[in-house]
Structures are given as C-alpha cells and as structure tokens.
Amino acid sequence: MSQIENGNSAVPEANGSLYEKHKKIYVRAASGLFNNWRWGMVFLTQALFYGLCWVDWNGRQAVLFHLVERKFYIFGMVFWPQDVFYLALLLIISAYALFLFTAVAGRLFCGYACPQTVYTELFLWIEAKVEGDRPARMKLDKGPLDGRKLRLKTTKHALWLILSLWTGFTLVGYFTPVKELVASIPSFGFGPWEIFWILFYAGFTYMQAGFLREQVCKYMCPYARFQGVMFDPDTLIITYDPERGEPRGARKKGIDPRSEGKGDCVDCGICVQVCPTGIDIRNGLQYECIGCSACIDACDEVMDKMSYPRGLIRYSTENALAKHYTPKEMVAHVMRPRVLLYSAILGMIILATAWGLGTRIPLKVDVIRDRATLAREADDGRIENIYTLRIMNTEEAPRRYALSVSGLPGAEIIGERIVEVPAATTESVLVSVRVPPESGTKGANHIFFEIQAQNHDKVRVSEKASFMLP
Template structure:
C-alpha cells in the first residue's frame, strides 16, 4: 500500500533571505613598510597639487582657472575656449586608454594609490588614529558606553574631518572662482549663493565618503571595481597570496620545525585582514573588493621577517608566475 505523499511530507519552511549584505564596520590597522610609504608619497603629491595649484600666480592671474562665466579655461600660459573642446575629448580618451592599459598590466594601481576616495580615506583615517587611537582602541571606544571622554573624542574627530572637508570644498570652488577673491568674500561674509552651495556640497560629499562610507564606495558604488575583471588576464600584476607556500596555515613559533608537522609558512595571524581598508581576506584569492593598496604585503612581510622566513608570501605577482 502506497502512503499518500500529503500524509507523510512535512510542511516546507520558507526562510526569507535578504539580498543586501549586513554592513560590518571595518577598522583598518595602521601599517608601515615600502608600499605604505609609496601610498603616503602619492597622498602628499596629489594633495600638494590640488590644494596648492589654485594659489599659484601666472602673469597676473591664477595659473589654473576654469572661468565658466567668461567661457575661458586658463592652464598656465594656455587659454582654452569652448571651440577647443576637442582637446578635452582627446585628453579624456587618452586618460581612459591609459587607465585600461595600466590596469591590464599592473592591476588596480590607480585605486590603491591615487584615487581621491583612497587618498582622502587615508587622510581621514590618519586623523581618526591620531585622535581615537589605532584599531584596538577604536573598537574598544565603539563598544564603550557613552561618556564625556567618548563624546569629546568624537567631537574632536568630526570637527577635524569637517574643517578638512570644508577646506577641500573651498579649494574645489577656487578652481572656478579666483581663489583669492573667494577667500576675501569669506572673510567679509559676502560669499555668493552658488559658491556657498558648492563649497558645502563638495565638502559634504568628502566628509561622508571619506569619513563614513569609505570601503562601501569602492565595493558598491564605484563601477571600476565591477568591470576591472574584463581587463585582467593571467599576466596581470595583482596582489597574490602564495597558497602553495602558505598552506596549510597554522600558528607556530620562530625556529620550530613546522614543515615536519605539515604546516605552511602562513601563521594565520590575520594581520593581513586587519590592515585591509576594505576588510577582505586576500588569502581567499583575487576579489573585486581588493583595491591594490598592498597594505597586506607590508603587514605580511613584517610577520615573515619576525618568524625568520622569506618575505613575499603575499606579493605582487601574476597567476602564471604563482602557478609556475
């Protein structure tokens, strides 16, 4: 006798699954090393150009000024008119092809070292560390209950962020309105409505993007992270974890015969994850969230040096080189 299916089957429980990832705050740990030095050199270079170029005089005027009212773009000794838009088109085409070329050869060098989101996040993180402390101190501060000390630290941090963001907005507008006249308008409280709007608008975006959204901009908002995969091949230089050498990972002491125990060079300290500004584990392989900042390389090299093993467990390499 066949038992009816309806009599034996149990009701199916449907579980609603969210399509959105629950955000977990990332607390990047500070790191030093060769690549960290290069990142800060790029921070200084890009910001010196951005904040300083608009103050540079040239033949009685601002060296770089995009005068929309007069429809003239001044770039040092050159003056561009609306009919010269072809030069802008050529410049954009060259920039796009250069970005594609550099990505195909060297991976996300732009993202990790020169992208404004990366640069300003690095600056805002530096301010945060100076006021609230490094990773462990910031995690502890977030977990603590509201206190006068916590309020003072947060107010100091947000105040410093706000001042930097407003100065960034002011500098941005200074490329479209002569910056000395703009500064004079601020001092005399005669700033125009459009200048006021754009200073606050650009400053607010800098504050929110670099201070709060941070890695979420790179992971969810930036289209470059999504289409970079089509520009990568097996010979693209990317940040790579050598799993052949590192696995199976496991803790061991310096000088121990861990190879005899079947362990790899990776001590599973997770410092490479702690220093990552997007919070990923590079040991899981190439991921679109990786911005190529190489913080994990600096961190891993320091651990390898302490353990007395060769550096380069995490390094810039290619898929072909790792597989060889």
C-alpha cells in the same frame, strides 16, 4: 533554514536577507615600502590639489577654469569653448592610461591615486591620531557615551568637517579666483552656486571618506565591476601563494614549519586587519581588492619576525603562480601584445596632443556677413558687402592685427585695417569690403579674410566668406 509544517509537507522557510548588514571595518595601521609609496602619492596629489590654485602666472591664477569669462587658464595657455577638442583628447588619454595601468598591474589607480582612497587615508590618519590605534578605537566604540568618548568623537568629526570644507573651498577656487573667494570669507559674500558647490563637495567628502569608505569601492564605483574584463592571467595582482603558505597554523618562532606539516602562513590575520575593504586576500582575487598593497607590507613584517623569506603575499600573476615563472619570465609575459598596443596608442595620442598644443595658433577668427544688406552699390560704383569679424586673441599679451582680403580681383577693405586686441580678449570689428562689379559672377563668390599679427609671421589666420554680387 527552518521547516514550517504545512499539512503533511515541510516547506523550507528562507530566513536569510538579500542585503548584508554593514559591519564597521577597523583598519589597522600598516608600515612598509608600499605604505610609503601610498603616502607619497597622497602628499603629491594633495599638494597639487590644495596648492596649485595659489600659484600665480602672469599676474593671474596659474590654473583657473573661469566659467564667467568662459576661459580656461592653464599656466601660459588660454583655452576657449572652441578648444573643446583638447578636452576630448584629455579624456581619451585618461581612458587609455587607465586601460594600460589596469592591464599591467590591476587596480593600481585605485590603490594609490583614487580620490576615495586618498581622502580615506587622510580621514583614517585623523581618526587614529584622535582616538588611537585599532584596539583603542574598537574599545572606544563599544564603551558607554561618557565625557571622554564625547570629546574624542566631537574632535574627530570637527577635524573631518574642517578638512571637507577646505576641500570644497579649494575645488571652487579653480572655477572662481581663489583670492576672490578668500576676500569674500569675512562678509560671507559668496555667490549662490559657490555656496552650493562648497557645501556639496564638502558634504560628499565627509560622508564618503568618513562613513561609506569601502562601501564606495565595493558597491558604488563602476570600476570595481568591469575590472574583470580588463584583467587576464598575466595581469600583475596582489596574490597569496597557497603552495608556500598552506596549511596555515600557529607555531613557535624558530621551528621549521615543514617539520610540523605546516606552511609559512601563521594565520595571524593581520593581512585582513590592515585591509581597507576588510577582505581576506588568502581567498584569492576578489573584486573588493583595491590593490593598496597594505597586506603585502603587513605579511612581510610578520615574515621578518618569523625569519621566513618575504613574498608570501606579493605582486604576481595567476600564470606566474600556476606555472612557477622566474622573475624574467614573468616580466616577459606582463609586457604582452595587449600592453604594447595600449602603450603605442597612448604614446601616439600624447605626442599628437603635444604637437597640437605646440603648433596651436593663438588667434581665432569668426566671420559673420551682414544679412540685412546682401550687397549694395557704393558711391565709387563698386559693390560693397558688410561683415563683422570676431577676432579672438588667445595670448596673454595685447596684439595688433593687420586685416586684408583676397579671392576676387580688386577686392579691398575700406576703412581701418589695423585692429588692436587686448590680451585674452575678443574684439568685434565691422568691416566693409568693395570689389569691382565685373570681378566675379552673380550670386555668391568666395573671398578670404587674412588676419596677420604684426611682428609675428607665424600668427596668421585665413577665413573664408561669401561675397554677394547682384
């Protein structure tokens, strides 16, 4: 900080910036157990995302959130807007699962399954295949813009754009049948909203996985900010063991580091080079750490080369490091009441959701009474009310339903009492109900419409309605 002379006093001049200038991170490739797990999750999540929309089920797309028809198809189940309750349960399950995973092992989701992590891995893989490993990429960026550099950069960005557009196209394929989208490609016959979302999602994939990368995790993702309140000293996190590693320093292979007054850390810096957010895990727990475990694989590889035991950087807890827990003691502390409570709540919600889906009746009925004519006297002297029944068949097979009415003595449906509803369709039926004048009191009386699927005893719905007597 410099000084500015102001009369007889010296006023300090703040020449620092509130904003740190972004420095590109050149991530070094890592290999090892956790890297294999991470790529396994990349393959699993992307196989599901890119492949599931092409799976057929009962002659239609297995997973389709058809906004035009207002139906959500998930394999053999069809969900309607009235089933928003199940969406709420899904969100609750996701939230509790996130709480549980974070309480047990920190940012486990971020390191292995977060879309930002997954697509960054894919983009980095393309970058490495086109431009080379870390030193080659650094050299290329520092070099002049010649023909080779232009060719490599153009190839890399072209591949990034293809992957991004494919990703956006696949996303829209879950809301518009993907085969219809493919048929629209030659004529570019997409609808306006389809074009918008393909380009919008592709653009964000290209920008966030290609350029922003760690900035999304450090500055944009809210999970990095509130994870601190979800951690505690018994949460499994990626840790550096300072008692074993310090003091750091270079040494020759085969020499006992203790004889030179050093720890096991050779201060090679590879753990920093493989970190996708560019942090030094040896400085302790930091909110920028996404828990990808690349530093564990890198450090274990160095320890193997130096013939030192693995685990200088490892999964552990703050209490385990400070109190030197045995593995058995650490497991006992990780499975603490908080984790057991989250697990119990999550298990109960999942079981309740599964029970609700398993016992869900694939029939919904809405009863709308004709308010233009409250009640009228029919030719036979009975009192008649008119209703519209909206019968919703949520199965993927046509069904025939028998209609009946109860609640008032002598209540009877006049006309057709059998309704056929095609698969996953809603039919509106005009129904006339007549009752003797003396069967109820003046004003509103409760009646019940019974809708029973033929040859399916368990598919039965009873809906209450009001019958007006003059």
